[in-house]
Amino acid sequence: MISLKNISKKFSTKQGTIVAVEEVNLDIKKGEIFGIIGYSGAGKSTLIRLLNGLEKPTSGEIIVNNEDITKINEVKLRQVRQKVSMIFQHFNLLWSRTVEENIAFPLEIAGIPPAQRSQRVKELIDLVGLEGRGHYYPSQLSGGQKQRVGIARALANRPEVLLCDEATSALDPETTDSILDLLVSINAKLGLTIVLITHEMQVIQKICGRVAVMEKGHVVEEGNVLDVFQNPQQTITKRFVSQVSDSNKALQTIQQLKELYPNGKLIKLVFVGEQAVQPILSRLIKQFDLEVNIVQGNISHTQTGAFGTLILQLEGEALLIDDAIRYIHEQKVNTEVINND
Structure with missing residues (x-):
């Protein structure tokens, strides 16, 4: 055109x-x-x-x-x-x-x-x-x-x-x-x-x-x-x-959580399309013996589908945390571990 x-x-x-x-x-x-x-x-x-x-x-x-x-x-x-x-x-x-x-x-x-x-x-x-x-x-x-x-x-x-x-x-x-x-x-x-x-x-x-x-x-x-x-x-x-995502506010909260939970892991999940409406968080809590704290969640809708971000603080045994992150990957959810240094 x-x-x-x-x-x-x-x-x-x-x-x-x-x-x-x-x-x-x-x-x-x-x-x-x-x-x-x-x-x-x-x-x-x-x-x-x-x-x-x-x-x-x-x-x-x-x-x-x-x-x-x-x-x-x-x-x-x-x-x-x-x-x-x-x-x-x-x-x-x-x-x-x-x-x-x-x-x-x-x-x-x-x-x-x-x-x-x-x-x-x-x-x-x-x-x-x-x-x-x-x-x-x-x-x-x-x-x-x-x-x-x-x-x-x-x-x-x-x-x-x-x-x-x-x-x-x-x-x-x-x-x-x-x-x-x-x-x-x-x-x-x-x-x-x-x-x-x-x-x-x-x-x-x-x-x-x-x-x-x-x-x-x-x-x-x-x-x-x-x-x-x-x-x-x-x-x-x-x-x-x-x-749209207000990520600057999220980063401020992340910094605070790094100080409050130095031994845990902060992870950012990115949901696209149908993933944004799947109950992944509830499944995560049921399957893994971890403390899961929600830092921030947001879902935006575009003409071509939904887009969501969720920042979690995972606290518990290191091996369980790694297993949980692998599980999220298997659900085809983009996952980023935020450096806790």
């Missing part, structure tokens, strides 16, 4: 050349929700603007539906943009227009007759859950409702790709969840490919199937969201995963 090949983007300034994106290679599949995460300055906003031709790359190729958009003229680029729509952090609505008129705006530009526009607007208002608010102005809407208008407007011309540029960053957590649920619903109903950029791992966790992590213009890690949660490779990825 979308393929980026050795994409770089450089900006010339009075202070010199700024490299915003460097040698990025990505493949985004048709119909998936793909996340791009990074902190401010990572290059993710520049990257998403490259996907619909709002920015031209300095080098590389961007293939959208078998079309290299870096090599087409403006007429063909405008046609491509009709199939690659975008929603923004601050909504970008026309404040002098009603909800209906905002949604109809791209249809007007496309020359769609009034009767067809009206029918399409009604469909979209129903789709995004704004029934009864068609005649409202943006100033009369909540933040979540404004973003729903933005989504409806982006869908007006029946795009194949929806780009989301920090689309939930201006919203409170509850409203964020409702907008993310709406995007998942739209993805399922329309088969729409969604590319979402964010600096919040909770957003990636909730709706994305795959994720690319950006730092200083580079994609430093990429993969299935569940795999990234289970085994983050880069320091920055571990920081993002800790937003």
Whole structure:
């Protein structure tokens, strides 16, 4: 669906050349929700603007539906943009227009007759859950409702790709969840490919199937969201995963337990998919004569399955502890013994 090949983007300034994106290679599949995460300055906003031709790359190729958009003229680029729509952090609505008129705006530009526009607007208002608010102005809407208008407007011309540029960053957590649920619903109903950029791992966790992590213009890690949660490779990825797992708090507790139980062993269990709902802990307690203290437990749900972590303190005979750890391994649970030094 979308393929980026050795994409770089450089900006010339009075202070010199700024490299915003460097040698990025990505493949985004048709119909998936793909996340791009990074902190401010990572290059993710520049990257998403490259996907619909709002920015031209300095080098590389961007293939959208078998079309290299870096090599087409403006007429063909405008046609491509009709199939690659975008929603923004601050909504970008026309404040002098009603909800209906905002949604109809791209249809007007496309020359769609009034009767067809009206029918399409009604469909979209129903789709995004704004029934009864068609005649409202943006100033009369909540933040979540404004973003729903933005989504409806982006869908007006029946795009194949929806780009989301920090689309939930201006919203409170509850409203964020409702907008993310709406995007998942739209993805399922329309088969729409969604590319979402964010600096919040909770957003990636909730709706994305795959994720690319950006730092200083580079994609430093990429993969299935569940795999990234289970085994983050880069320091920055571990920081993002800790937003959800609260591992910093766990480490503080671990340090305390090292002092309280110097002769025991601390182990971290990582559960993935069906493992996350298996009663492994109760089986462990029944089969082994050990003191088992739960330090921390957490289960997160992603689009591709559940991911859980459990930190235990095992105290008892050394051979029994080793047998217990082997038993956990046999259950295909990723186990890490935390150094008690």
